[in-house]
Amino acid sequence: MPQIIEKKILAPRTNYFRLAAPLIAGHAQPGQFVVIRVEEGGERIPITIADIDTGEGSITLIIQEAGKTTERMGLLRTGDEIRDVLGPLGMPSEVGDFGTVALLGGGFGIAAIHLLAKALRKHKNYIISIIAARTKELLIMEDEMRRVSDELRVKSDDGSAGTKGLVIEPLDEMLKTGRHIDRVMAVGPIPMMRAVSELTRPYGVKTIVSLNPVMVDGTGMCGGCRVEIGGDTKFACVDGPEFDAHLVNFDEFIKRNQMYKEYEKLSAETCRLATAADALASAQVK
Amino acid sequence: MEVKDRLKIQRHKIPERDPVQRAECFEEVALGFDEKLAVGEAQRCLQCKKPVCMDGCPVAIDILKFIRQVTEGDFAGAARTIRATNSLPAICGRVCPQESQCEKTCVLAKKGLPVAVGALERFVSDYDQRYGLTDGMTPGLPTGKNIAVVGSGPAGLTAAGHLVLAGHGVTVFEAFHEPGGVLIYGIPEFRLPKIIVRQEVSKLANLGVEFALNTLVGRTISVDELLKDGYSAAFLAPGAGVPAFMDIPGENLCGVYSANEFLTRVNLMKAFRFPEHDTPVYCGKHVAVIGGGNTAMDAARTALRLGPEKVYIIYRRSELEMPARREEIHHAKEEGIQFMTLTAPIAYRPNPRGWVGEMECIRMELSEPDASGRRRPVPIEGSNVVIPVDTVVVAIGAKINNLLVHTTPGLQTDRRGNLIVDKATQMTTRPGIYAGGDIASGEATVIAAMGQGRAAAKAICEYVK
Ligand SMILES: Cc1cc2nc3c(=O)[nH]c(=O)nc-3n(C[C@H](O)[C@H](O)[C@H](O)COP(=O)(O)OP(=O)(O)OC[C@H]3O[C@@H](n4cnc5c(N)ncnc54)[C@H](O)[C@@H]3O)c2cc1C
Numbered sequence: 131m132p133q134i135i136e137k138k139i140l141a142p143r144t145n146y147f148r149l150a151a152p153l154i155a156g157h158a159q160p161g162q163f164v165v166i167r168v169e170e171g172g173e174r175i176p177i178t179i180a181d182i183d184t185g186e187g188s189i190t191l192i193i194q195e196a197g198k199t200t201e202r203m204g205l206l207r208t209g210d211e212i213r214d215v216l217g218p219l220g221m222p223s224e225v226g227d228f229g230t231v232a233l234l235g236g237g238f239g240i241a242a243i244h245l246l247a248k249a250l251r252k253h254k255n256y257i258i259s260i261i262a263a264r265t266k267e268l269l270i271m272e273d274e275m276r277r278v279s280d281e282l283r284v285k286s287d288d289g290s291a292g293t294k295g296l297v298i299e300p301l302d303e304m305l306k307t308g309r310h311i312d313r314v315m316a317v318g319p320i321p322m323m324r325a326v327s328e329l330t331r332p333y334g335v336k337t338i339v340s341l342n343p344v345m346v347d348g349t350g351m352c353g354g355c356r357v358e359i360g361g362d363t364k365f366a367c368v369d370g371p372e373f374d375a376h377l378v379n380f381d382e383f384i385k386r387n388q389m390y391k392e393y394e395k396l397s398a399e400t401c402r403l404a405t406a407a408d409a410l411a412s413a414q415v416k
Numbered sequence: 417m418e419v420k421d422r423l424k425i426q427r428h429k430i431p432e433r434d435p436v437q438r439a440e441c442f443e444e445v446a447l448g449f450d451e452k453l454a455v456g457e458a459q460r461c462l463q464c465k466k467p468v469c470m471d472g473c474p475v476a477i478d479i480l481k482f483i484r485q486v487t488e489g490d491f492a493g494a495a496r497t498i499r500a501t502n503s504l505p506a507i508c509g510r511v512c513p514q515e516s517q518c519e520k521t522c523v524l525a526k527k528g529l530p531v532a533v534g535a536l537e538r539f540v541s542d543y544d545q546r547y548g549l550t551d552g553m554t555p556g557l558p559t560g561k562n563i564a565v566v567g568s569g570p571a572g573l574t575a576a577g578h579l580v581l582a583g584h585g586v587t588v589f590e591a592f593h594e595p596g597g598v599l600i601y602g603i604p605e606f607r608l609p610k611i612i613v614r615q616e617v618s619k620l621a622n623l624g625v626e627f628a629l630n631t632l633v634g635r636t637i638s639v640d641e642l643l644k645d646g647y648s649a650a651f652l653a654p655g656a657g658v659p660a661f662m663d664i665p666g667e668n669l670c671g672v673y674s675a676n677e678f679l680t681r682v683n684l685m686k687a688f689r690f691p692e693h694d695t696p697v698y699c700g701k702h703v704a705v706i707g708g709g710n711t712a713m714d715a716a717r718t719a720l721r722l723g724p725e726k727v728y729i730i731y732r733r734s735e736l737e738m739p740a741r742r743e744e745i746h747h748a749k750e751e752g753i754q755f756m757t758l759t760a761p762i763a764y765r766p767n768p769r770g771w772v773g774e775m776e777c778i779r780m781e782l783s784e785p786d787a788s789g790r791r792r793p794v795p796i797e798g799s800n801v802v803i804p805v806d807t808v809v810v811a812i813g814a815k816i817n818n819l820l821v822h823t824t825p826g827l828q829t830d831r832r833g834n835l836i837v838d839k840a841t842q843m844t845t846r847p848g849i850y851a852g853g854d855i856a857s858g859e860a861t862v863i864a865a866m867g868q869g870r871a872a873a874k875a876i877c878e879y880v881k
Pocket residue numbers: 511512513566567568569570571572589590591592595596597598599602603631632633634653654655656657679710711712714741819820852853854855859860861862863865
């Protein structure tokens with residue numbers, strides 16, 4: 131069971147974990163992910179690999195608490211072990227001499243574009259990064275992003291970090307003013323990825339998004355992760371997770387991603403009740 | 417006992433849980449023989465001079481001998497006889513298609529009903545497990561050689577067992593967090609209790625087999641790295657892998673599952689115990705399962721236990737052509753599953769919430785036999801029907817996952833994507849790399865996978881000498 135070498139809280143409900151996982155670290159490339167299961171009876175969920183340290187034999191995961199499994203993860207501390215970690219899974223990001231690349235990261239998606247930016251810097255690329263969060267408090271990895279970018283723009287909903295506005299606004303402006311961009315890569319919440327896709331479509335700029343559908347095995351065995359790309363069905367866990375944004379059927383993707391919303395609420399609720407009951411029980415023991 | 421007396425004995429029916437009661441629970445359906453029924457059934461065996469039943473067994477169990485031992489009450493002897501060639505008998509006794517193997521070739525089959533070889537095998541193995549009759553197997557003298565086994569389904573487990581008994585160090589690499597392959601994630605609890613699979617796995621672990629779980633060979637580590645890392649040979653048994661879909665409109669709507677996903681959620685992830693277990697499964701009021709194999713029967717019967725009003729099996733040929741075991745078809749009907757044969761879906765359409773709400777089907781008729789020897793279904797024009805459904809499970813078979821082929825240079829596949837192997841040794845097109853189970857034979861059976869695991873283990877022992 132992989133041990134947590136270091137856990138930090140990056141922002142409220144956003145946690146950083148560096149895990150000792152030498153085999154995964156030795157084989158992982160930007161764009162790939164792992165499937166984790168925190169405890170017996172737990173769900174299997176995909177998490178993007180946010181950093182790779184082959185020297186230390188570790189990988190980094192940045193996990194936003196959004197449901198039962200991610201909340202359970204949030205309770206783990208440095209030195210704890212994670213029950214199951216499978217990876218690296220999926221196809222690596224395409225990396226090459228692209229020219230001017232705009233990387234857009236929203237929320238925990240910033241971690242993914244950070245790793246990609248590091249890889250792109252080893253090639254001939256000019257990197258414009260645009261990162262955003264709702265507030266300054268929620269913004270992660272600003273300094274790290276500055277170090278790997280030729281230009282960095284920061285946006286927040288309330289203007290507490292960078293300037294007020296949406297992550298796509300700077301890109302919109304650049305495209306409108308005729309700035310040449312060879313490739314766009316966006317990782318973040320689905321509405322953001324969709325908005326970026328719609329924005330670049332008329333300009334014909336190649337745009338890549340990283341899709342995170344519901345998964346079970348992560349190895350191509352169940353088909354639960356299927357997404358429609360250019361009219362064909364693909365399995366995101368083996369054919370993706372990165373796809374040409376302009377070919378993604380976002381309507382279908384959004385629908386499928388909400389399939390278990392009701393269940394998730396129920397699960398998280400039971401979890402909170404159980405935690406409360408645990409707390410009560412241990413209080414009584416004392 | 418005289419032959420004519422033996423012939424007078426009626427075939428003993430294996431006791432089963434009541435269909436109404438069992439349709440609501442995941443407890444095992446067949447209850448198994450007790451000692452008296454077992455001995456009684458064993459006495460029906462004529463102890464033929466030429467036991468043709470054994471020709472029907474892919475792992476050549478000495479059926480004649482073990483049944484004689486049962487009539488003598490020597491259950492421990494019977495267990496040893498079976499274990500000599502079959503390392504997972506409690507599993508085979510439950511899931512083998514005996515009606516097309518040993519019980520098909522049994523001479524009594526021609527005159528009426530064959531000896532219930534499967535039920536007897538199951539009885540002996542359960543008795544063995546209960547009283548620990550064949551415990552105390554010991555690994556062979558260490559050879560100092562290590563063998564890598566990829567995949568922990570029946571092929572991988574069988575090979576691992578034979579290799580460890582021959583004295584080799586064995587590591588089984590498995591992508592999932594639990595070993596067992598289809599036995600764990602596919603075949604449901606009510607047909608094969610998971611405790612039986614876990615017992616077999618722990619027997620192997622006790623013999624010294626290492627299980628490296630959460631390891632996807634080809635991604636976490638490559639076959640070539642394993643061979644460089646101190647493994648002298650590798651046996652690849654990753655199963656069939658990728659679920660097939662029909663590629664018809666609406667197949668990606670919410671509520672449409674592959675059988676693999678539906679069964680994995682329920683069996684491996686225990687969705688039937690949600691929210692106590694975290695993984696959910698959606699099962700609506702009207703469930704349609706597409707297909708006619710064991711997987712389709714398992715999916716339909718699993719769905720039934722999640723409490724819908726109606727469960728249909730939709731199959732494009734007639735019941736006669738269904739590849740599922742007869743017993744499973746019979747069980748499914750008994751439990752109330754409705755069969756719509758000679759029917760094929762052509763489109764799924766959403767309800768107002770955007771989930772699958774109905775399916776359009778077309779009726780079929782059978783024409784000339786095709787390459788598989790089964791009569792080919794052709795659509796009857798204008799016969800379309802619309803059926804309201806809110807859950808669909810597609811169980812039309814699997815394709816090969818080509819991860820290992822892509823990441824291991826030198827492996828060759830046939831037209832259908834199966835690995836090409838030597839029939840006798842199971843060696844692939846690369847020396848030192850062997851393969852067996854569904855990856856080599858296409859979708860087949862547990863026992864065929866085991867037979868190939870055993871053949872490969874033998875050949876590997878020779879190869880590393
Ligand atoms: C629902 C269902 C019901 C069935 N019912 C019956 C029945 O009643 N009777 C019968 O005889 N047959 C039945 N079958 C068929 C039978 O289960 C298969 O033929 C048999 O399990 C094949 O065994 P295998 O060892 O080749 O692979 P599998 O059992 O498929 O096991 C392969 C294992 O390898 C793992 N794996 C895959 N790739 C990798 C990799 N790269 N690295 C590490 N691990 C990997 C997988 O996770 C899996 O655990 C059924 C099949 C299904 C799906």
